Amino acid sequence: MDKKPTTLVILNGKGAGNEALREAIFTLRKEGYPIEVRVTWEHGDGERYVAEAVKHQVETVIAGGGDGTINEIATALAGHEAHQRPVLGIIPLGTANDFATSAGIPQEMENALRLAMVGKATAIDLANVNHTHYFINMATGGFGTRITTETPARLKSALGGVSYFIHGLMRMDTLKADSCELRGPDFSWQGDALVIGIGNGRQAGGGQRLCPFALINDGKLDLSIVTAKEIVPTLLNSMIGGDDDNPNIIRASLPWLEITTPHEMTFNLDGEPLSGTSFRIEVIPKALSCRLPPSCELLA
Incomplete structure (x- = not known):
């Protein structure tokens, strides 16, 4: 044998x-x-x-x-x-x-x-941030990042992923947008963002589908910018699988992205916080081999 x-x-x-x-x-x-x-x-x-x-x-x-x-x-x-x-x-x-x-x-x-x-082992992408950090799933910035980093450990243990949403509702008094500028190939946006998601995977923060169309083997990152004041309906829709064509969300698919902010901003890289005023995020195609289900929706 x-x-x-x-x-x-x-x-x-x-x-x-x-x-x-x-x-x-x-x-x-x-x-x-x-x-x-x-x-x-x-x-x-x-x-x-x-x-x-x-x-x-x-x-x-x-x-x-x-x-x-x-x-x-x-x-x-x-x-x-x-x-x-x-x-x-x-x-x-x-x-x-x-x-x-x-x-x-x-x-x-x-x-x-x-x-x-x-x-079956399948080649998947990885994302690099400022040539020093990586993420396999998603980088999130803005209000969502503040909530996931502040949610008490006991609440997470008791309620799991939904704890992030509950804690977010409790902290709505801290809701504010981050002024920033984003650019990539054939893409440019400047304004106030409540939540930014850069996805290799599709969800973060305990089930928030910020990047519902992301694929992990297409050589690109999916960008979602939530600009609306109505963040609660947006998050509720994402939790229950609602309308992905929300007009308050700007989307793009890019091999790289640069973000600059006048004030320090923190991004959550799969649970690891990274703060700064300038970020370059780029995909590394076929960086790893990973064993995934044959029906994996993240595969192109």
Whole structure:
């Protein structure tokens, strides 16, 4: 019998005690799949574990956690040469799991693990910000970013993704637009933006479909700018899958985008905040291989 390739599962420490995942790993090990497990505890662990996987020629590295964990592992993988780089697998263990939800990753642990280990590997894009940071799902700025970074951890634990929306309603008194200028190939816009979404994936903030047409293998990023004062109806429509042709939302699809602001603005890159007054965001086509469902809506 041919020896099965080794898989390295990297778990965010918060999800390390998931009993369903533990049972799924035991089940697949009994079937002959070599699976190693590592748990992150502090900043830099993910990068170190990915380097270990590359050194030992592991075929698949699985990110077990939320969007931040997936981004951390994807960023670490992107730092290695293509011929050395393991395939990325995903197990959703976070609060919102926006990228995994958009991609159609199973919520049931054994199904997610099997897909992550033996599913078809597909080349996907990654996004680079200011040549120093990456995101695999979405960069968000404006009111939405302030809400996701301020939402209490206890509220997220209790209510999951909807906690961002509830906290947003509680903080409507802080609602204000950010003055900014955006430009890209054949695109230019200047004005006051309530929310900006730059999507490789389609949703962020616990289910807000800011970029409902984004694809992760088309070599482009989808831009959505919410300019309306009526942000509550806009967010409600996005939560329940409402009209995607909202006249208060400006959309574009671009390989790169530059953003300048007169005052410091913060973008949330899959959970990692990045502040500044100037941002250059560009797509890196086919940067990684990722195991995704055959019916994944994010694939062109």
